[in-house]
Amino acid sequence: MKTVYKLSIALGLMAVFGLTVVACSSTKGNYTDVPNDEVAETEFKLEKSGAQLWGETCNRCHIAPSPSDYNDTDWETISLHMRIRANLTEHESKKIEEFLKSAN
C-alpha cells in the first residue's frame, strides 16, 4: 500500500477533525447575554423537550424505552452509559434523563 496514500487519508481525517473542533469551539451557548425578550422567547420556543429528544434520539438505534421500566437511579446510570455509547451530546442525554425520571 502506498504510504503517501495512507498519510493523505490520515491527514485529511485529522484536518476535518481539527477544523470541526475549531469551528465548534465557539458555540452560541457561550453567549449568555440575551438582547431582548423577543429573542429570548424565540430561543425558548426552539428548545426541544426531553420527551421529544427521547423519541428522536433513542429511536435512531432501538425503540425508545418505556420510562416506567426503571427507577430514577437506574436512569442516571443508563443515561450516562448511552451518552458515551451512542455518542450523544451532554444536552441531549440530560434532557432525556430528566424526562425519563419525571415520567416513570
Next chain:
Amino acid sequence: MKKLFTIITIFVLGGTLYGQTYNTFEPSKTQFMLRGYGHTGFEYMDSGDETESTFLGSAFAPIFLYKHSDRLMFEAELEFALEGDELETGLEYADVMYVLNKNMTVRAGKFLLPFGTFMERLHPAWINRLPNAPLGYGHDGIAPSSGIGVELRGAFDLGGPKLNYSVYSTNGPRIKDGSEEPEEAGILEFENYEDTNLAKAFGGRIGLLPFSDSSTEIGFSAYSTSGTGEQDSDFEDIGAFLYALDFSLVKQIPGLGGIVDAKAQYNSSNVDTATFIEMHEDGDEEEYSFDNQSNSFYGQVSYRPTMSGSNFVKNLEFVARYSDFNAPEGAEWEEKSKQYAFGLNYWLSWRSVVKLSYQTTETEGGHDGDGITNTDGLFLHWAIGF
C-alpha cells in the same frame, strides 16, 4: 414497674422514630446495574445438496454497568452461547470510561470499535431487525468489531445539526499467514488481543446529523495499521487500511402511517500484497500472492405502522435487507456473495421481539469450493433485552 415500662416504651418508640428519621433509603452515589440481552430460535437451511433444521440454544449476554460518579463508569459484556455441543464464552467488551468535559470522553480497555455503526450500535439481537448480521461481518468478516486500546469520543451540538467523533488506537489486527489455516492466508484476524508487533492500529469515525430532528446520520470511518504480522516475520510490514461509509435515516412519516428506518454501510479493506505458500497434495510448495482488497455492503429498510388504530398492527415491523461481500480474487478464500433477507417482526415490548425471516444467499467461491452455492434459510428468533 411504671418507670421500667416508661423507659422500655421510650427506647422502643425512640428507636423506631430514629430509624424513620435517618433510614431514608436514598440511593447510593455509586450504582451497579445488570443489563443485557438473550435470544433463542429455530432455523431451517437448504443449500440444495444439504438441508438442516435445528432449534437454537439460548444465547445470553449479560452487561455489567458500574457508575462510580457522574463522570466515571465501567462497562463489560459477557457472551454465553451454545455452539455445537459446547458452551462458548466470550468477553465482548470491558472498558472504563471517564467524561473529560461536555465534548470529550476517554475510554480504555476492550471496547466496540466505531467502524461504521453496525457492530457498535446495531448488532445486539434485540436491536438488530433480522436474526443475523449482514454479509461481511462476524467470523471471516472484514469489519473490525472490537479492539483493546484507548479512545477519545464525544459530540458537538452545532445549533441544530450535530456532530460526533471518535479517535482511537488499538493493538490492531493480525494477518493469517497460512501456516495454520492455508485456506485463510491473507485474512485479517481482529480477535487478536495480544499484540504481536510494535505497530498499533489507528482509527476513527466522524458522524454528522445534518437535521435538527436527528433523523439522519452519515458517517465516515477509517482504520489503519502499518504492520499486521508478527515481529521479525515476513509479514511484519504488511500494512492495512480500511474505511467505511454509513448512513441512517429514522423518521416517522405521517403519509405512510408509521416509522421508516433505513440503514446502510459500505466497508472496504485494503491489505498490502504479501507472498504466501500453497502446499500441494504431492508435497510441493508454490508461492503465490494476490491483490488483497475486499469490500462489503448492506442496505436495510424497515417499517413499523405505529400510527395504526390496531394495537396488533402497531407492533408489527416489515424488514428487507440486501448485503454483499467480495473477497479478493486469487485468494484461497476468494468469494462473491449476495444475500437478500426479508422479515416480519412482532414487538412484544420495546425490547422484546419475535422475528420471522426468510433469507436467500448466492455464494460464488468461498471456503466450500469454486462453484456457485445457493442457500435458502428460514429463521424464527425471539430476542429480549433487559
